[in-house]
Amino acid sequence: KNEVEQSPQNLTAQEGEFITINCSYSVGISALHWLQQHPGGGIVSLFMLSSGKKKHGRLIATINIQEKHSSLHITASHPRDSAVYICAVGGSQGNLIFGKGTKLSVKP
Amino acid sequence: DVKVTQSSRYLVKRTGEKVFLECVQDMDHENMFWYRQDPGLGLRLIYFSYDVKMKEKGDIPEGYSVSREKKERFSLILESASTNQTSMYLCASRVATGAEQYFGPGTRLTVT
Numbered sequence: 001k002n003e004v005e006q007s008p009q010n011l012t013a014q015e016g017e018f019i020t021i022n023c024s025y026s027v028g029i030s031a032l033h034w035l036q037q038h039p040g041g042g043i044v045s046l047f048m049l050s051s052g053k054k055k056h057g058r059l060i061a062t063i064n065i066q067e068k069h070s071s072l073h074i075t076a077s078h079p080r081d082s083a084v085y086i087c088a089v090g091g092s093q094g095n096l097i098f099g100k101g102t103k104l105s106v107k108p
Numbered sequence: 109d110v111k112v113t114q115s116s117r118y119l120v121k122r123t124g125e126k127v128f129l130e131c132v133q134d135m136d137h138e139n140m141f142w143y144r145q146d147p148g149l150g151l152r153l154i155y156f157s158y159d160v161k162m163k164e165k166g167d168i169p170e171g172y173s174v175s176r177e178k179k180e181r182f183s184l185i186l187e188s189a190s191t192n193q194t195s196m197y198l199c200a201s202r203v204a205t206g207a208e209q210y211f212g213p214g215t216r217l218t219v220t
Contacts (some may be wrong), residue, residue, distance in 0.1 A: 030206055031206065033208070035211075041213065041214075042112075042198070042212055043198065043214075044211070045208050045209065045210070048208050053139040066173075086150070086151070088151075090206060090211075094205035094206060095166070096153075098210065099150065100150040
């Protein structure tokens, strides 16, 4: 079983829709990261959180430590949000353990 | 802004060649990482370095070596490239354990 599971693997949405990507993990963590990767591009860190909720523009990330679960929400989605979203958790040695990513496509 | 740069965006090499991938960060970060990314497998850690001249094996170090002679530069070396090393290679750095990682743009390596 993978230590970090993301769902769904692929997601297609219409512009304006509310989007949720989920991440579950099975290891103890110091922090959880949400990353964004555009086609052909590098990876950008969106959030790092260890409790509660963080918001940046139309993006919201939440984490439930007891349930070992995090969600990334995108409100009023736009085609420029199309990307791969990656969940990663900080392990005991300080290195990141990555999920396999969720490929999001937002259609105009 | 933190900047992590990689020496090439695209690279094509022949089987058996020695390949050097260079990564440079400009924010005096202690820790640096090399990952490879393959479809369906996600990001996997090859090697990391907590400080100058220090290196630690990651999850898939076989066929690779690294060098960190200066704090800002972390090199990944493929001693004898093979076709199964065709992949996207990503470098990252962070100021210290537990901090956010900053990624380079990636090098897409093709070994023929």
